[in-house]
Amino acid sequence: MTEAPIDRATAASELTGDRLWSRLARRILFAVIAVAIVCGGLALLALAFSQAAPPPPRNPFAGGMAETAAGGRIGAVVIAMQSAFYRALTQGLQTFSSGGAGLWGLLGVSFAYGVFHAAGPGHGKAVISGYLVANERTLARGAALSFAAAMLQATVAVALALTLALVFNATAAMVKLSVSVVELVSFALVALLGVALTWRKAGALANPGGPQPADASCGTDCGHAHMPGPEAVDRARDLRAMAGVVLAAGVRPCSGALIVLAFAVSQRALAAGIAATFAMAVGTALTTGVIAALAVFAKRLALRLASGGSMSGARVMAALELLAAAFVLVTGLALLAGVQAAGAS
Amino acid sequence: MRGKTFRYGRRVAGAALAAAAALALQALPALAHPHVWVTASAALVFDQDGRLAAIRHRWIFDKAFSAYATQGLDKNGDGKFSRQELAGLARENIDGLTEFGWFTNLKINGAKTAFAPPKDGAMDMVDGQIALGFLLPLEKPAGPGKAMMLDISDPTYFVAFSLADGDGAIALEHAPAGCVASITRPKAPPPQTQNLTEDFFNALNQASDYGSQFANKVVVACP
Numbered sequence: 383m384t385e386a387p388i389d390r391a392t393a394a395s396e397l398t399g400d401r402l403w404s405r406l407a408r409r410i411l412f413a414v415i416a417v418a419i420v421c422g423g424l425a426l427l428a429l430a431f432s433q434a435a436p437p438p439p440r441n442p443f444a445g446g447m448a449e450t451a452a453g454g455r456i457g458a459v460v461i462a463m464q465s466a467f468y469r470a471l472t473q474g475l476q477t478f479s480s481g482g483a484g485l486w487g488l489l490g491v492s493f494a495y496g497v498f499h500a501a502g503p504g505h506g507k508a509v510i511s512g513y514l515v516a517n518e519r520t521l522a523r524g525a526a527l528s529f530a531a532a533m534l535q536a537t538v539a540v541a542l543a544l545t546l547a548l549v550f551n552a553t554a555a556m557v558k559l560s561v562s563v564v565e566l567v568s569f570a571l572v573a574l575l576g577v578a579l580t581w582r583k584a585g586a587l588a589n590p591g592g593p594q595p596a597d598a599s600c601g602t603d604c605g606h607a608h609m610p611g612p613e614a615v616d617r618a619r620d621l622r623a624m625a626g627v628v629l630a631a632g633v634r635p636c637s638g639a640l641i642v643l644a645f646a647v648s649q650r651a652l653a654a655g656i657a658a659t660f661a662m663a664v665g666t667a668l669t670t671g672v673i674a675a676l677a678v679f680a681k682r683l684a685l686r687l688a689s690g691g692s693m694s695g696a697r698v699m700a701a702l703e704l705l706a707a708a709f710v711l712v713t714g715l716a717l718l719a720g721v722q723a724a725g726a727s
Numbered sequence: 728m729r730g731k732t733f734r735y736g737r738r739v740a741g742a743a744l745a746a747a748a749a750l751a752l753q754a755l756p757a758l759a760h761p762h763v764w765v766t767a768s769a770a771l772v773f774d775q776d777g778r779l780a781a782i783r784h785r786w787i788f789d790k791a792f793s794a795y796a797t798q799g800l801d802k803n804g805d806g807k808f809s810r811q812e813l814a815g816l817a818r819e820n821i822d823g824l825t826e827f828g829w830f831t832n833l834k835i836n837g838a839k840t841a842f843a844p845p846k847d848g849a850m851d852m853v854d855g856q857i858a859l860g861f862l863l864p865l866e867k868p869a870g871p872g873k874a875m876m877l878d879i880s881d882p883t884y885f886v887a888f889s890l891a892d893g894d895g896a897i898a899l900e901h902a903p904a905g906c907v908a909s910i911t912r913p914k915a916p917p918p919q920t921q922n923l924t925e926d927f928f929n930a931l932n933q934a935s936d937y938g939s940q941f942a943n944k945v946v947v948a949c950p
Contacts, residue, residue: 641762
């Protein structure tokens, strides 16, 4: 009851500098709170699982890269499945190169390997699902993002492996170094994307019901707000954000693909190795797509629970979207911190 | 008024649940995807006083990782990898293993044993597979007449270790008379055929044994 008159009073002075400053302050505050909540939540979860958690995986042998996989009993089964398919894949590549086995069998196990390889936590899935929850996105959008990211990943793996092996005759140590550079870029992209999403969503929460950010409270990413029609601007911004998602999620090649490609080069079965890499990517896209679909359904469920079109419901949704955006940001920062920690030791 | 509060509470609970589920998916404990398979054999080396002095390892890597690790190392381009060409890689690997305790767990009468830096590290390639050999001395040789338990494994499962087939997996060098080594293997036998399907299920069985404390354990008892 006491709030209404104040609201009206501030509405009258909406265009004054004070109002803009307070909105900006609120926006920053919301962004900081969201990041703090996500950090706290992740820290609590890490604490809860810390007894069971073995040290983070690192690769002792020169050249290879360690990747994280899911833990726990289900994680063990998934790892068992994917390592079995991986063994079948390398075995199949060898048999193929000696003229013994068909290409389709090789592609089949590669696909299956991709499916199980992707069934675990990974920054690509975190980015895609975070983006989908933060924005109102359809299943088709989720599937397209997952597919594009997986194809990019395979393309980067093939390009990197071929350039390094055939042009530079590179050693495994050099491959590892190049991957760490690409990895650093992709993690930075995740963090940047998180910053952009968090900023936008904090703005939506700070200015509920208002138009999409007006120029003054607008981030660096919408300096061209006076360009043709709001829909065109939205679409352009959308495309840019989605390109960012695909890059952040897919630019880092997976080590399995790099090993398979190196093996294919040594077996003189390069074409089969490339085909296997892309079959792997299709499998990866399938798993990532399922996880993306889960994110879309979770968002819809939350929307339905918060339905009614009331102000508080809209605010809860805006807060949830902000948390999802902050999750992308925190994931990016955690990945960068991990790289730094690994580099320091 | 009550109804409104309830509805609001339900909304918050729903949103919180969705957020928590999304977070929980990402925060499970980390294991690595296995990308390296090692077939290990080891010799327990005793000194003149019959004390356990060192462990001599020989690890054979799978063909795919072998190809990956040796790319660009064939300096003279003869299609073969000499010990000299692999010397750098051997040094790098042994240095890298320090941090992991050389994946070697040795318990003597239940107490964990410390090791001194390895010696005689070298790599060679046989039939497209690289092998890493090194001698891992115990910090203090262990007196005779003790029960020893050796296990070679990577707890994060980046490297999938399995002991070589047969009795040759574990040797006892200069051991006092009467010492016996017994090997506990995973239930499934390691892959022996070139058959794709059979290999697949063998690999699956082996991998399912991850976390099993009893896979690839060696117990040595001396009188």
